[in-house]
Amino acid sequence: GQNIDQPTEMTATEGAIVQINCTYQTSGFNGLFWYQQHAGEAPTFLSYNVLDGLEEKGRFSSFLSRSKGYSYLLLKELQMKDSASYLCALEDSWGKLQFGAGTQVVVTP
């Protein structure tokens, strides 16, 4: 299996930085994806990692360590609109995504 674990909820202040961790147990996968989902809306693609290391995209960065079975999504300069669920997903060799349960991020003023 590919048990994917994420914290259920995180709270942070506007302007701060939040790091959402994702750990998994799997024998192999193509890539690790991060999606953002606002309540009642579809998931939107944020970032993905194939190789170990850090991928930066504006205020969002994602990191992967395959040897440690670990990834994180870093959200910088938090804005109120960043309040959403953040989903970690592993892609298998056929393109199937297996999602974690998601981390609800609450940004407070």
Next chain:
Amino acid sequence: KAGVTQTPRYLIKTRGQQVTLSCSPISGHRSVSWYQQTPGQGLQFLFEYFSETQRNKGNFPGRFSGRQFSNSRSEMNVSTLELGDSALYLCASSSSGLAGTTDTQYFGPGTRLTVL
């Protein structure tokens, strides 16, 4: 480029009925995947179609089926609806869907199905 579209956006059915949901992928995308999202189980993979063939299937009963047309549009069907089928059904498209390659999936807005 237009995004992934799904119709209808909302649907109310009663137990025992069947339902068909439609998904139009991003132009040029040939792979369409379907997911079910519920508060209890999260996002779960249903199946994936590529070039009109089901290439991958999740752990759902046979009441859940799908197909893909030559223009890459896809439909999924749920027969003999149960209360537990109430969920947000999302489809996602990707460009090549080649095995062994990483391809970003883009999601449609979903169809909210309520079974009474």
